[in-house]
Amino acid sequence: MASSSKTIPSSVIIIGSGVFGLGTAYALATREAFKHTKITILERLPFPAADGASVDTSRIVRPDYADGAYTALMAEGHKFWRGEFGANGRYTEAGLCIVTDDDAGGEKPNEAANDYMRKAMENVKEKLGLRVGRRAEGGQVEPLETKQDVGRVMASMGGDCGSRGYVNWTSGWADAAAGMIHMRKLVAETGRVQFRTAEVKRLCYSDSEVESVELVCGEQLQADLIVLATGAWTPKFVDLRGIASATGQVLAYIDLTQAEQDRLGSNPTLLSENTGMFIIQPRDRQLKVARHGYGYANPTTIANPERPGEKITVSLPWTQHDEPHLQIPLEGDRACRTYLAKTIPDLASRPWTQTRICWYTDTPKGDWLVDHHPKYTNLFVATGGSGHAYKFLPVVGERIVNVMLGEDRDELGAELRRKWQWPKHKFGSDHVWTDDWRGGRKGMVLAEERARTTDMGSGAAKL
Template sequence: MPSTPKETPSSILIIGSGVFGLSTAYALAQREAFKRTKITLLERMDFPAPDAASIDSSRIVRPDYPDPAYAALMAESHKYWRGDFGAEGRYTESGLCLVTDHPDDSAESASGNYLVKALENVKKSLGLKVGRREDGGQVEPLESARAVNRVMASMGGDCGQSGYVNWTSGWADAEAGMHYMRKLVAATGRVEFRTAEVERLHYGESKVESVELASGEQLHADLIILATGAWTPKLIDLRGIASATGQVLAYIDITQTEQDRFGSNPTLLSESSGMFIIQPRSRQLKVARHGYGYANFVTIPHPERPESAGEKITVSLPRTKQDDPNINIPPEGDAACRAYLRKTIPDLADRPWTQTRICWYTDTINGDWLIDYHPTYSNLFLTTGGSGHAYKFLPVVGERIVDIVLGVERDELGASVRRKWRWPEKRGGDDHVWTGDWRGGVKGMVLDEELARGGTVEKEKARL
């Protein structure tokens, strides 16, 4: 079992400046326990890394979870989003319309009725008032396609068969939120920022001996916090625990008239297909999928063995526009985004994408994050495994992470998340993790195979 160190580290090196790394840096910088600790935040690219999962035009901010712990953590986070953190357009509370596309959700949905359980949970654990918005309701069950299409009226298409709308949910301008958090961290004056890529960690028997940068420089710290998102399996063996999976995003430009038409919509999210459309901003609309994603298998030297041992492992790692500027989403993903746009907003059916992106989740087996000391290396702590849902917790997750660093369970929620996020007792049977939480798309897709299909989008639609 991982243990909590008895002594306060005199130096902490956080690697990775995404949601987990920045939020951890902020919480560490404010804790009395670390007031004499040197804190360094290392990032491979000048902030913000354009291919980081935390950097994009928008992220959904919702308490809509079947699991009361995430809903409770969101209740904490919501206070910040509704205050200064979310000011100046960083947070917009436009609602979330969570729907199923199946006439009878109970039989067909791969999600195991995520939305039914989420609705029950937000009503019960957050005490949201049920009813139409015009009557003061915060959450409204939508029991027919007609009811869904009433809420999403401006889209003009088929938005779902049933579901509910939560008017207390919203979305964040993801990049702007990250800039804000970075400013908060800088303002503490406690954190040294450094741009450099970590090439590998050097492992001794029971601790990390040093951190080697791509330049060859070796760094040392009493505590190393790995917050490297989907790139983490390059630095530590996470086979059967967490994997990088590529998710599809496609953007179109819209006119000012269209911006006015769709600009106050709730986010539309289908639990059946994982497809979603967040309220557009600045005349840009995004179609995306919360899916099983693509694996990008790469054979690399075993990260925990000396290079001289020659041992190799195969893991999925991100491939982004930084690696290949011409990479776009595969035809399968293109077809899925196109079909969803056509179905929900027929008027925009053929509008060409201005850009597409494969954005990389760090998926765990059940979608819970991995926030814990490593069981073997006593000075290594991991905070990763976001599984496509960590952004919304940016203002508060660092506090919970630092509690775990210190071995403190300050309340029931702390105890609950501590259990959820711990290093698993055993690894999954397969090296690659296809997460088991609710997802759209097909399980088992490999990026190179999907790119190689090279078929037209029309052909791909026929295959789906």
């Protein structure tokens, strides 16, 4: 039976246990209206899925958005991070220093980055009423007008951290894996959700609904409502060409001594808007250097999930689960290394202990995709995180269920529903590139960058 937007389904299958899947499960399991609904989560890997976007050492938790709707949503989320949800080291409020950089290895501060930064600062001042001024004088948002100002705030890094910006001392970072483990515990404690480690092979469609969920083991499952929360893997299950794409982002980690961790842990997180590079405070003596970039596309030809007779090409994740020794391409390695050397010169030559390609689900404007599918009445999609959804872990589920039930609980809810709705128009190409304040080059393809890495690696060996 298909569910209308207002009907309470008697069974729900949620596919994926990342931020969107677990968040939805918690909201459903704690709502009176769903007390008779059978809720199942399917996850392809043992929890927490190591290659999922939601699982990592750290994620930035910030209300600093150019779009005030996300600032307002973060104000809700922050209450949780500052309470029990963020206890036991799951959340640390050490500040976030956002800069642009006139000397960023050839990348000029672009107008979009400057504009984003200016709007983000205005939003946290105006929408959250944060006090402007130096921290020592009780300020919560501190404008940094010169390189020296940035250097003063980022002193323990010891390098060139940027030309101008501001620091929001009320932002912080979350221990991403610990937050997910906590969320799963909360879901389990409701006693309402069945967890299954099982990989979905495909959704079996009729003209108007999902008839069944087929597992790789061959089993077919049915439910009144299917919630697709499969992150960057979602284009495998529904045709998202021109709507959302997987883009691979680079991460590189080094080990620190305890003294280095103590030193660098006293800094705010550093985020460069015109290169997309950022360094979050270390966790467990591991420091991560990363880039919020256009990312790599990984074009993969598959059967159209909705019309299996037809072949289509979509970008899909390729991770260390697929190839255990997968490393970031040289292009990304160099970007991380250059940024590390520039900002923390005494660690410039410390070898990476590991690198990782982590997959965003990108939409054209960076707004999520949370909506009923326009064609299949029992399919609901909750994805499109676009590199910024983790911080909303404690509150995203309620907002998703609001959309599911067609509830505009407040003005913000109505605005979010509009932003997240199934798009009326597709992006200009099948692969979507997000333009917010991305760094790196637009248009990179993972296989090509890996081939260049191999060529340059063998070239270097001959020198």
